Amino acid sequence: SSVRELDLDAVARIDPNEMRYEWFEHVLKAAERPAILSGTINYELAGANEWRHEPSLAALASRLERFYLAAATDGAPHRLVEGPAAPMSLTETLDLRDRTDASWRPTQELVLSQAEPRAGTLFVTEPFDEPIDLAGRLRGELDFTINKYDVDLVVTLYELRSQGEYVKLFDPPFTFRASYARDRVNRRLLMAGVRQQLPFQSDRMVGRRLSAGSRLVLALAINNRADQQINYGAGDDVSEESIEDAGNPIRIRWHEGSFIEIPSAAPSPNDGTALNRRQ
Structure with a gap:
């Protein structure tokens, strides 16, 4: 089934x-x-x-694999790499005043022939040599410069199988408001025009074995779904903001300090799973 x-x-x-x-x-x-x-x-x-x-979620996080975001300069896919990436400035721009895609809804299938066009900027690992077990909550830190005081971000994880299929590792994607990423109670606005770092952690956990030859894919996007609250980044109470507060398009520059950490479950006895990539 x-x-x-x-x-x-x-x-x-x-x-x-x-x-x-x-x-x-x-x-x-x-x-x-x-x-x-x-x-x-x-x-x-x-x-x-x-x-x-x-015994706990913390026990799941005892083995972490860190991947840094690295920009491709030759038209190839952007990468997820193990060591700190070379200096980069990858810019993403979105005009929240443009509502021509207001009727769009995400696909419900968990297995796709390609990443959803609106999933955002994609970052891809090298293929894994052996099956790997991912179990726990995704977390990381974003290193960026933005021209707004707040933004809602969307993080999607896929397994890209060797046959070319994309498998969502959790659905719906993890969506969070930057001003509440550090503290769910006390809002902390971003600094417009200043390079800054923002730690985050997903609410739900991943639990999946990725096949040998598969890649891990991270999609990073700005949320502008018409069926969800739009954060225009003005720094006001988002419930009171309107499209008139959109102003200039949101512009985010991702820097080389950005990374994600994936909990890697310990292999079962005689299982042989390991977190190795093809060189």
Whole structure:
């Protein structure tokens, strides 16, 4: 069976009703926990056909792989590289006054023949030599200069298979407001025209085994979906902003200090998965 064009592993097809009764036995009669809920964090590693269990989200983040954003200068795809990239200034511009695409909606399929055109600027790793297990929350730090006081950003992760298919690693994409990235309660506006760094961390976790020969793809975009609140970057209460506050187009220059960190799950015994790339 499949969900939105993505094949399901056999162990992912569980009986929630039976599990519910087992959980009641555990809570009310001190029976053993259901095996599938033996940890605090329980997840099915998609593509590996197995359930894994951890004591906390922090335990999942004990193995991190860092990739820096690197701009291509020869027309090739932009890269995700292991070491700090060479100095770069990759500019992205978006005019929020242009609403000609207001009817656009993202595709619902999880497996695509190409990255969605509106997904944003793409950054791609080298192919992996062996299967790798990604499990945990995406995090990173953006190094950039912007001409506004705020912006809503969209981060999408794909597995680019060797056959050319793009598999979404979480859906919907991770969307966040820059002024609340550091603190969900207290707003902290950006500094217009000043190079700055912004740490971020996704709300949801990834849990998938990437096949040998696959690449990891990061898409980074400015959010301007018509069915979501538009942040025009004026620095006011976004709920009170209107298209009249858009002013000049948003212009972001991404710098070489930008990176993402991907939790890499420890291989199962005798599994042999490793985080190696082809040279």
